[in-house]
Amino acid sequence: MASLLDVRGLTKHFPVSRTLREVARGERPVVRAVEDVTFAMDQGESVGILGESGCGKTTTGRLLLKLVEASEGTITLDGYDVRALKGPDLKRFRRHAQLVFQNPFDALNPRFTLRRSIAEPLLNAGVPKGEWDDRIAAVLKRVHLSGVSDLMEKFPHQLSGGQLQRVVLARALILEPTFIVADEPVSMLDVSVRAGILNVMREVRETMGLTAIYISHDLALVRYVAPRTIVMYLGKIVEDGPTDAVISRPLHPYARALVAAVPVPRVDQDRGALPITGMIPDARNPPSGCRFRDRCPYAVARCAEEVPALRELAPGHRAACHLL
Ligand SMILES: Nc1ncnc2c1ncn2[C@@H]1O[C@H](COP(=O)(O)OP(=O)(O)OP(=O)(O)O)[C@@H](O)[C@H]1O
Numbered sequence: 001m002a003s004l005l006d007v008r009g010l011t012k013h014f015p016v017s018r019t020l021r022e023v024a025r026g027e028r029p030v031v032r033a034v035e036d037v038t039f040a041m042d043q044g045e046s047v048g049i050l051g052e053s054g055c056g057k058t059t060t061g062r063l064l065l066k067l068v069e070a071s072e073g074t075i076t077l078d079g080y081d082v083r084a085l086k087g088p089d090l091k092r093f094r095r096h097a098q099l100v101f102q103n104p105f106d107a108l109n110p111r112f113t114l115r116r117s118i119a120e121p122l123l124n125a126g127v128p129k130g131e132w133d134d135r136i137a138a139v140l141k142r143v144h145l146s147g148v149s150d151l152m153e154k155f156p157h158q159l160s161g162g163q164l165q166r167v168v169l170a171r172a173l174i175l176e177p178t179f180i181v182a183d184e185p186v187s188m189l190d191v192s193v194r195a196g197i198l199n200v201m202r203e204v205r206e207t208m209g210l211t212a213i214y215i216s217h218d219l220a221l222v223r224y225v226a227p228r229t230i231v232m233y234l235g236k237i238v239e240d241g242p243t244d245a246v247i248s249r250p251l252h253p254y255a256r257a258l259v260a261a262v263p264v265p266r267v268d269q270d271r272g273a274l275p276i277t278g279m280i281p282d283a284r285n286p287p288s289g290c291r292f293r294d295r296c297p298y299a300v301a302r303c304a305e306e307v308p309a310l311r312e313l314a315p316g317h318r319a320a321c322h323l324l
């Protein structure tokens, strides 16, 4: 079966402002936010993208949704070349591929009633007004909000954080997308309401057959929602495999350190990893070869000379390390 999403060599370099010295030398510095990212996803699959702040998770998600333009690489979604989409094809893509925002106030205008915010995508997509009420009622049911009276006439500040995040989800789902990217979808919420939202997300994903990417720096969240995990470090995929295997048998030294740093319930074996030391290097000047090498306790000379390829080391489990 062909993959729903196929990403090859995806790269994003953001130009950054130049120092006087760089201007004098004619240099054009860039932030290497995403570098040579390659993976595929099947229809209905859920993948978590995990990594520290600044490793390129959000940029990857935005590239996939064509919210930022890639510098290099290809993205194929449902047979379409995403980078080349325009006109009616781009409009169709925008209906089928949705972003779930982290901060409800990025998605909802505080001065609009919830009805207006939820209906806005219908308006933009040209859905006839006669269908709106039914579509809104159906989507509110999906996110378990149909019992809240007068909800649609309220304003965002009148809702609790958990209700608001359900409204954001409803807005993302109202056009019945097939692919969603949820970027830190519950990081603004109290722990007590997180599980409720994640359950709703899991339920809608299953009933709607959605293909979903969950972006998070939180291993416990990824474990809860995604059977497959991609670990990124400084713009690159270092590991990609079944979530259980990534947690219980992480392969890459970075993934091992990341997993060891977080107590994961019911996973208690000694993973033999050393803690990561030092800071994440500057994405303007990443280390040569393996980007993790200057924080890696096992680095050898080859790690500075050659970029390690992402290789399949166990069924469905890839890692990029010369020492594996
Ligand atoms: N518009 C931009 N212009 C310049 N640099 C950018 C831009 N957007 C992101 N970056 C840089 O690209 C790198 C990756 O950023 P990104 O936001 O994708 O990381 P992230 O993994 O989502 O981090 P976080 O966990 O903090 O959300 C960072 O070094 C960031 O500073």
Ligand SMILES: [Mg+2]
Pocket: 057, 058, 059, 183
């Ligand atoms: Mg981010």
